[in-house]
Amino acid sequence: AQRVTQPEKLLSVFKGAPVELKCNYSYSGSPELFWYVQYSRQRLQLLLRHISRESIKGFTADLNKGETSFHLKKPFAQEEDSAMYYCALKIRSGGSQGNLIFGKGTKLSVKP
Amino acid sequence: DAGVIQSPRHEVTEMGQEVTLRCKPISGHNSLFWYRQTMMRGLELLIYFNNNVPIDDSGMPEDRFSAKMPNASFSTLKIQPSEPRDSAVYFCASSGHRTDTQYFGPGTRLTVL
Numbered sequence: 001a002q003r004v005t006q007p008e009k010l011l012s013v014f015k016g017a018p019v020e021l022k023c024n025y026s027y028s029g030s031p032e033l034f035w036y037v038q039y040s041r042q043r044l045q046l047l048l049r050h051i052s053r054e055s056i057k058g059f060t061a062d063l064n065k066g067e068t069s070f071h072l073k074k075p076f077a078q079e080e081d082s083a084m085y086y087c088a089l090k091i092r093s094g095g096s097q098g099n100l101i102f103g104k105g106t107k108l109s110v111k112p
Numbered sequence: 113d114a115g116v117i118q119s120p121r122h123e124v125t126e127m128g129q130e131v132t133l134r135c136k137p138i139s140g141h142n143s144l145f146w147y148r149q150t151m152m153r154g155l156e157l158l159i160y161f162n163n164n165v166p167i168d169d170s171g172m173p174e175d176r177f178s179a180k181m182p183n184a185s186f187s188t189l190k191i192q193p194s195e196p197r198d199s200a201v202y203f204c205a206s207s208g209h210r211t212d213t214q215y216f217g218p219g220t221r222l223t224v225l
Contacts, residue, residue, distance in 0.1 A: 032212070043115070044155075044203065044216040086155060090212060099145060099168060100214060104154030 002027045004089045006103035013077050014111050021072040021106045023061075023087030032090040033070040034100065035061055039083045047072075047085070057081070077110045084108075116217035118204050124223045130192040133220045136185055137206030145214060146179055146189050147203040155203070161187065194224045 003026040013019050025031060035047040048056045050063040050070060061072045070087060086105045092098035117136040125131055137144050145160040159169040161181045169179070176195070181187040191198055201221050205214040 043218055044205075046213045049213075098212070099157055099160045101157070102147075102155040 002089060002091055002101055004087050004101050004103040006085075006087055006106050008106045009104070010107045010109065012109045012111065015079055016076050019074050019077045019081070019108065019110075021085050021087075021108065023070045023072065023103060025068050025070065025087075025089045027068075027089055027091070029092065031063065031065070031068075031070075033061075033063055034088040034090070035059070035070075035072050036086045036088055036102070037083050038086070044086070077108075079110045079112055082108055082110045116204055116206055116215055118202075118217035118220050120220060121218060122221050122223075124225065125194055126225050127195055128193045129224075130190065131194045131198075131222060131224075133189040133202050133204075133222070135187045135189070135204030135217060137187070137204070138208070138215055139185065141206035141208040141215070142184070143207045144181060144187050145205040145207075146187070147205065149201040149203060149219070158189070158202075191222075194222075196224045198222060199224050 005024045007022055033050045036044050037047040038044045059072055059074045061070050063070050084105050084107050087103040088100040090098050090100055116138055119134045143162050146158040147155050148158055149155045156171055158171045159179045160167055164181045177191055179189045199222055201219045203219045204217045207214045
């Protein structure tokens with residue numbers, strides 16, 4: 001069965017510390033993974049996707065098929081990174097573009 | 113572009129009443145998704161449409177929930193009758209042909225008393 005697991009509900013770090021938000025997935029097909037972020041009082045929005053292999057706002061995420069993981073990392077956390085982070089797995093069905101399965105989210109709190 | 117538009121932003125109703133949530137996707141997008149967000153269960157997909165046709169409604173909790181997409185620019189999610197356990201934030205999202213990025217609306221916070 002397809003599933004996305006984010007083991008930490010809350011992650012609290014100090015400003016300048018490294019941060020890693022964990023995400024593991026279960027999927028029999030070829031995985032496409034995403035990180036979405038929801039800042040306070042803002043809409044849920046795409047942060048990055050594994051296909052792009054890009055760094056957004058200092059965040060990176062590498063797909064590790066062997067460990068079925070897609071952890072989100074940033075070497076030096078900033079206070080403005082405080083938000084809710086969701087890992088998502090794309091599920092394709094039929095001829096449609098498919099839909100996303102989201103993890104339950106991790107709330108990142110960066111303290112000054 | 114105003115992005116995905118949802119109305120109302122907040123809804124407070126009493127148990128047993130009918131509730132209708134509305135969504136206007138981004139113009140030109142051909143896929144529309146309804147999600148429910150709760151503290152306990154996180155973000156759950158309820159149903160999604162592709163070219164106005166429901167593709168997967170396996171996430172719809174029960175027969176009290178129904179969703180329609182009569183045209184490419186409008187969708188509704190209806191709960192009848194509503195129950196206190198339906199209290200949640202309901203999000204609508206859309207995506208287009210050339211991108212699988214989902215663009216989310218601001219959500220509707222539903223409280224059923």
